[in-house]
Amino acid sequence: MVLNGVVMVLMFCGLVFFTGGGIGILRFPDFYTRLHPAGKLDTLGSLLMMTSVAIFNLHEITLSNALTSLKIMLIVVFVFISSPTATHAIMDAGVRAGLRPWEKGMPRG
Amino acid sequence: MKRLALLIVILSGGLLLYATKDFPSWGDPNSPASTHVSPRYLEKSLEETAVPNVVTAVLADYRGYDTMFETTVIFCAGVACFMLLRKFEPEERDLYYRHIPTGLTLHIKGEKQIPSTSKEFEKIDAIWTPYDFIINTVSRFLVPFIQLFALYVIAHGHHSPGGGFQGGVILGASIIVLAVAFNLRTAVRRFGEKIDGIMSALGVFIYAGVGAFCAILGAEFLNYRALAKILPVGKVMARSHGILAVEIGVGIAVMAVMICIYNNVASEGKFDEGL
Amino acid sequence: MHSLFLYVGLYLCFLMVLSLYRGVAGPTVVDRLIGVNAIGSKTVVLLVLIGLLYDRIDMFVDIALAYAMLNFIAVLGASRYFQKRKGLYEEPPYK
Amino acid sequence: MIEPASRESSQVKTKWGPFVVTFLTSFGLWLILSGKFDYFHMGLGLISCALVSIFSGDLLFPGGLPEGFLAKAVGFIAYLPWLLYQIFLANLHVLYLSLHPKMLEKINPQVIRFQSRLKSDISMVTFANSITLTPGTITLSVSVDGDFKVHAIDDKSAEGLAGEMEQRVARAFRED
Numbered sequence: 001m002v003l004n005g006v007v008m009v010l011m012f013c014g015l016v017f018f019t020g021g022g023i024g025i026l027r028f029p030d031f032y033t034r035l036h037p038a039g040k041l042d043t044l045g046s047l048l049m050m051t052s053v054a055i056f057n058l059h060e061i062t063l064s065n066a067l068t069s070l071k072i073m074l075i076v077v078f079v080f081i082s083s084p085t086a087t088h089a090i091m092d093a094g095v096r097a098g099l100r101p102w103e104k105g106m107p108r109g
Numbered sequence: 110m111k112r113l114a115l116l117i118v119i120l121s122g123g124l125l126l127y128a129t130k131d132f133p134s135w136g137d138p139n140s141p142a143s144t145h146v147s148p149r150y151l152e153k154s155l156e157e158t159a160v161p162n163v164v165t166a167v168l169a170d171y172r173g174y175d176t177m178f179e180t181t182v183i184f185c186a187g188v189a190c191f192m193l194l195r196k197f198e199p200e201e202r203d204l205y206y207r208h209i210p211t212g213l214t215l216h217i218k219g220e221k222q223i224p225s226t227s228k229e230f231e232k233i234d235a236i237w238t239p240y241d242f243i244i245n246t247v248s249r250f251l252v253p254f255i256q257l258f259a260l261y262v263i264a265h266g267h268h269s270p271g272g273g274f275q276g277g278v279i280l281g282a283s284i285i286v287l288a289v290a291f292n293l294r295t296a297v298r299r300f301g302e303k304i305d306g307i308m309s310a311l312g313v314f315i316y317a318g319v320g321a322f323c324a325i326l327g328a329e330f331l332n333y334r335a336l337a338k339i340l341p342v343g344k345v346m347a348r349s350h351g352i353l354a355v356e357i358g359v360g361i362a363v364m365a366v367m368i369c370i371y372n373n374v375a376s377e378g379k380f381d382e383g384l
Numbered sequence: 385m386h387s388l389f390l391y392v393g394l395y396l397c398f399l400m401v402l403s404l405y406r407g408v409a410g411p412t413v414v415d416r417l418i419g420v421n422a423i424g425s426k427t428v429v430l431l432v433l434i435g436l437l438y439d440r441i442d443m444f445v446d447i448a449l450a451y452a453m454l455n456f457i458a459v460l461g462a463s464r465y466f467q468k469r470k471g472l473y474e475e476p477p478y479k
Numbered sequence: 480m481i482e483p484a485s486r487e488s489s490q491v492k493t494k495w496g497p498f499v500v501t502f503l504t505s506f507g508l509w510l511i512l513s514g515k516f517d518y519f520h521m522g523l524g525l526i527s528c529a530l531v532s533i534f535s536g537d538l539l540f541p542g543g544l545p546e547g548f549l550a551k552a553v554g555f556i557a558y559l560p561w562l563l564y565q566i567f568l569a570n571l572h573v574l575y576l577s578l579h580p581k582m583l584e585k586i587n588p589q590v591i592r593f594q595s596r597l598k599s600d601i602s603m604v605t606f607a608n609s610i611t612l613t614p615g616t617i618t619l620s621v622s623v624d625g626d627f628k629v630h631a632i633d634d635k636s637a638e639g640l641a642g643e644m645e646q647r648v649a650r651a652f653r654e655d
Contacts (some may be wrong), residue, residue: 005385011392017570018426022402024577025422031415034406035617036632037577038418042425043612044570049392049429058442064442066512071445072432073451074511077579078251079428082456084611085247086421088618089460091630092241093467094414095619101588101630109414129396242621244460246604253535255453257505260527261512264520270443279450282457293447442514 007056014048017041030102031094031101043079050076158348168272169352173331174354176293177316180362184313187366191306194378206230241290248290255283267349273356277363284364285371293376300329302372302380305365312362319354386437392435396426413466417459424455496544501532544600547653554651555605561647562609569613576615576632586633596644597627600651609644 024037054069154166168176206215209229263268263276288296322329328335333351337344352379372380385468400423428448435444510516511522545551579585597603603625607618615632 007385010386011388014429015392015395017574018396018399020426020574020577021422022399024407024573025403025418027577027582028586029583030588031412031418032617033586033632034418036615038422039617040566040570040573040612041577042422044566046425046429050432051433052415053432053436053441056436064514064568067511068445070511071421071442073446074430074508075432075449078449078452078456079425080612081247081251081608082452082513083425084608085244086456086459086463087611088243088607089241089463090414090417090421091617091619092244092462093417094412097412097414099412099414101590103588154443212520242600242623243604243607243618244464246600248460249538249541251456252538253501253505253531254508256531257508257527257534258449258453258512260530261509262450264523264527265513265515268515269446271446273451279453286457286460288462289457 003055003059007052010048010052010055014045014052017045017048021045031099032091032101035087035091039083043083046079047076050079110212113155130364157345158352159345160349160352162267162269164270165272165352165356169266169355170333170348173320173355177313177331180203180313180359184309184362187309187369189297190370190373193308194373195380196378208366230284244290248286252283252286255286259360261284264353266356267352273359275358277360278367280360280364281367281371284368285357286373288375293380296368297372297380302369305369305372308361309365309369312358312365313362315358315361316355319351319358322349323351389433389436393430394436396430400430414463417462417466420462421459424451424459428452428455429468432437435470496548497536497540498532500544500548501536501539502528505531545601551601551652554653558605558647558651561562562612565580565609565613569615572635573615573632589631589634590619591629591631593629595627597625597649597652598644598654601650602648602654605652606645606648609648613644 018041021037021041024041025034028034028037050072054072057065057069057072133142137143150163150167150171153165155161156169158166158167158170160170204217206217207213207230208215209231215230259276259279261276262271262279263273264271266276284296284300287299319333319336323332323335324330326335326338333348334344335347336351337347340347340350342350403419403422403426405419407416408422410416410419428451431444431448431451432441435441435448438444485521486621505528506524509528511521513520576582595603595606597606603621607621607627610616610618610627610629615635617630619628619630621627
């Protein structure tokens with residue numbers, strides 16, 4: 001029961017972060033600022049959701065279940081290494097293409 | 110014109126959706142797809158081949174010919190790509206070099222070349238994606254683990270949704286990451302064009318070779334049961350191991366062909382600078 | 385619990401549609417790339433959730449890991465490509 | 480007579496070090512991935528890990544094993560909990576911004592340049608990716624000699640840049 005509660009709370013937090021990411025991508029004014037929610041909120045959201053799934057998977061503790069949970073955490077590790085790199089790559093492409101950053105007082109792009 | 114195209118797309122999509130109404134419903138036990146030979150596969154594949162994953166058993170054992178010629182088709186795609194795109198005459202063009210200790214860029218016009226043995230200069234691309242420190246280091250760290258995962262997928266085709274095709278694609282992608290993150294030259298230095306060609310033929314050869322070996326041992330072509338004569342296992346396990354050998358061949362072929370197609374398309378067949 | 389996972393998955397699909405708007409409408413190519421990357425990172429989670437729904441999580445984890453890898457490679461390749469070929473201005477220049 | 484021998488042994492060490500470390504890491508990973516502990520699958524695992532280590536051991540450590548490899552690995556792992564906490568705070572901040580109704584007045588995007596004192600590849604990449612993951616900042620570009628360009632989303636995150644995080648990364652990789 002406690003386990004289920006933890007799973008639900010984690011999953012809810014993850015969904016909140018994902019929602020923030022989705023709305024942020026739509027609302028921020030230009031390309032550079034849009035990358036902030038896309039790069040960060042999605043990473044933490046997937047960390048929380050994956051952790052909750054991994055905990056739920058441990059409802060009966062066997063070797064194979066534990067290994068599956070470890071694999072899920074492996075995905076998290078991979079996402080944590082690759083997601084900032086992908087964000088940086090996209091931003092680098094924007095910089096090289098000469099996109100001008102949004103500044104205060106400009107219209108939304 | 111755009112509107113006409115949209116109209117056609119919507120119309121054909123609607124037609125397709127309309128046609129799906131006549132399909133048997135999902136999971137219907139009386140549909141033609143699940144009445145003739147499928148129940149036999151589902152019931153017998155585990156005891157006949159010792160492979161828990163029915164898809165793998167059907168793909169590599171019961172329908173071995175099919176998969177063999179699929180691999181051949183992939184091989185042909187690689188060969189066609191090579192034949193159509195690869196250019197061998199060098200073009201006259203400007204060359205760029207980076208002086209590694211200082212980071213200066215040299216621009217040389219005409220054909221003159223700094224010999225490639227010099228350690229201080231590194232040839233760089235003319236349409237040039239600059240050296241990106243973060244991407245390079247991270248992909249350098251990820252490539253071994255991507256390769257390990259690919260080998261895991263190939264080796265566990267019996268137990269998980271993997272197999273030669275999927276593992277080969279991931280294995281090829283791990284080399285393509287190198288080409289994308291550094292440049293094509295780095296990837297080609299690590300996995301040369303000649304080796305690539307040999308590997309793509311070798312994959313098909315392993316598949317057909319296993320089949321022919323079964324024929325030599327006195328059974329039909331691709332009947333892995335015959336392998337029990339040389340392997341220290343029973344006939345059922347011999348089939349399982351035969352499937353593994355075949356999957357390895359498929360993986361090698363798919364990997365090499367992926368890399369070949371990427372290299373040729375990305376560098377327009379010149380193999381000097383990619384993407 | 386299973387219905388919870390079902391609704392969470394549906395909600396994730398809804399969020400993907402939100403990100404898809406950026407992928408379709410984004411003024412430049414790199415904006416579209418952001419949308420695609422956001423969809424990809426949600427898909428990884430969705431795959432694991434589908435695994436829970438079908439009770440075959442050990443299989444779907446492999447697929448999710450492979451998808452995460454290919455998503456990373458695709459975004460890397462696309463961003464490097466547009467950086468190099470300057471294919472950014474298929475539309476009127478960004479103001 | 481002693482000197483050449485000792486030099487040779489050190490060469491052997493630098494040659495085999497990356498292979499051994501890659502092999503052990505990838506075999507640990509294989510055990511997690513595979514989940515089958517019979518001889519056949521373990522044998523396949525040994526072969527696969529050997530292939531990977533031969534083919535890309537030099538990718539992981541291009542110049543041989545760095546000095547104090549284990550201490551650095553431990554330091555890196557000890558750095559992670561603090562990083563996670565920072566990531567959490569940063570995400571709350573960005574979440575607040577992206578849901579705030581008057582968001583356009585709150586944000587003030589700007590590009591900041593600063594010189595880092597980190598030296599090795601891996602510490603600079605760790606630092607750059609930590610910047611990307613934390614307070615409203617994304618690394619724009621890093622040059623090899625540690626010249627960072629960072630895009631910050633508002634004044635608050637621009638002020639809080641570098642400082643403590645750089646110190647912690649430096650301590651984790653034994654560079655202070």
